[in-house]
Amino acid sequence: MDLGLTSEQQAYIESVVKFSEKTFGSINVQSISSSDFNEKNWKQAAEFGFTGLPIPEQWGGSGLNVLDTMLMVETFGKTCIDMGLIFSLCAHMFASTVPLWKHGSEYLKEKYLTDLAQGKLIAANAITEPGSGSDVYSMNTTAIPSAKGDYFYLNGEKCFITNAPVADLFLVYAKTDTSHSFLGVSCFIIDRNTPGLQVSSNRQKTGLATTPWADIYLNDCKVPSNQLLGSIGTGAAIFHESMIWERSCLFAAYVGAMERVLNQCIVFSKERKQFGKPIGHNQAISNRIVDIKVRLETSRLLLYKVGWQADQGKPNELDVALSKLWISENAVQTGLDAIQIFGGMGVSKEVGIDKLLLDALPARIFSGTSDIQRELIARHIGLR
Known part of the structure; x- marks a missing residue:
């Protein structure tokens, strides 16, 4: 492993430094102590590319490899004091946009991926529940197919969902087979305005204050079958891969x-x-x-x-x-x-x-x- 930075990597770092100092250099501690999401800051970071760093250019991203993505995120953490904003961007990118890129059908990619990579749409990853945190695959949320199989009806509750108050899309994990744990989980992409989906108000936090988070409730939430990410029973594997990305790069x-x-x-x-x-x-x-x-x-x-x-x-x-x-x-x-x-x-x-x-x-x-x-x-x- 060569620990020396290439000229291209150094250029990436310098571009982040210039952008961050110009755009966020005036941010003070008082302005990021409240739990208010700053839409303007999100848009500026998205326009720079911080919502799609590893996503291929054909889908609106920067096409960076993993190490170069890390360098960009590291430099942003060094030059911008608003870690809440950075966390919100990274959760959107690694836990939501990357899974769509890696596992989405062409239909789902055409429908959402470019807008997600460019930050025009905001995504939230919804897996944690009041009764399943570390034991994540013991979730109670279910997805039952309709008689014709063209829809799924989702019921359950998710909590501590990053970006939920401002999200346009949710990656929701649910049990399609309650007799299994890991292999019984599937993942669905759900539009915010889908009937049966309710989002609570923003919850206050002491750390990462500007990252919005909330609970979501699913009450016979009717989701078309073509909104399934991957295939039935692959949700746990999709989530596991997304956590590898998040634990690595965020x-x-x-x-x-x-x-x-x-x-x-x-x-x-x-x-x-x-x-x-x-x-x-x-x-x-x-x-x-x-x-x-x-x-x-x-x-x-x-x-x-x-x-x-x-x-x-x-x-x-x-x-x-x-x-x-x-x-x-x-x-x-x-x-x-x-x-x-x-x-x-x-x-x-x-x-x-x-x-x-x-x-x-x-x-x-x-x-x-x-x-x-x-x-x-x-x-x-x-x-x-």
């Missing part, structure tokens, strides 16, 4: 955010003086900053290894779990250390250094909890 944003916070800590530790010298001269502070640097670089190495493996077509589920676990846990610890370094200002809303911690805490939960990643790793190394 977490690049946290690597970028860790680098941004590291730089803030270095500058502050040089400028802030106590006992007549910069606090960075004190080992208690410098050791914390060194630890942040080590966590950043090891996270980046794991991330890039996963991207390289994916582009080489190599199996990498173990390394994806290692990367997701390591990055999410390190982002939380980096957030804690940054607050400690900044002292009283670390919990000041005006300074906003606590945003990494608030935005990173959910990273240990979504896309498979840290404990689930440990279970996957244990299985791969022969402990299960």
Whole structure:
């Protein structure tokens, strides 16, 4: 694996830096502390290409490979403080648009894919339920075919659905065979205005505040059979693949955010003086900053290894779990250390250094909890 960046990759990074600084450089911490979705920011990011980075150009995307997609997302995380916006874009791209690209019929691709890749339509991935989180395939939502087989009737409830309040489309996972777990799940693409589909109001959050999320309710929701993604019983496999993409690429944003916070800590530790010298001269502070640097670089190495493996077509589920676990846990610890370094200002809303911690805490939960990643790793190394 060559860790040096090509001239083309460097150009990608520079383009994100210029775009982000010009478009989002004026965003302040106060403006992203409320749970309000900013449609203007979404559209600007979509026009730049952040809703279809790996999608082929023929479908309106940028056609980037996995590693280049990671580099773009990482740089966005470094240069834009609104992690809620980044998370919303990535959830749309990796958990919804990629599955349509990989598994959709020509009919579904022609109908939706270009508009999704260009961010003209917003998508939400709906699988989590009140009674099935980590045990995701024990869902209670059902999809029963009509007598003629031309429709399915979906009934159930989904919760914590990212982008739901603003979504035009939903990828909804439901049981088409309740006697099976993994093989009993199917996936449907449902338009927001479909009768029987109801979306709750936006739910408030402390972290990733600008990412909208809500519950959805399905009450005899009548979905045409041609809105089935893949085939009957392949929904679990589709979801599993989408999580590989999300765990791989979305977490690049946290690597970028860790680098941004590291730089803030270095500058502050040089400028802030106590006992007549910069606090960075004190080992208690410098050791914390060194630890942040080590966590950043090891996270980046794991991330890039996963991207390289994916582009080489190599199996990498173990390394994806290692990367997701390591990055999410390190982002939380980096957030804690940054607050400690900044002292009283670390919990000041005006300074906003606590945003990494608030935005990173959910990273240990979504896309498979840290404990689930440990279970996957244990299985791969022969402990299960």
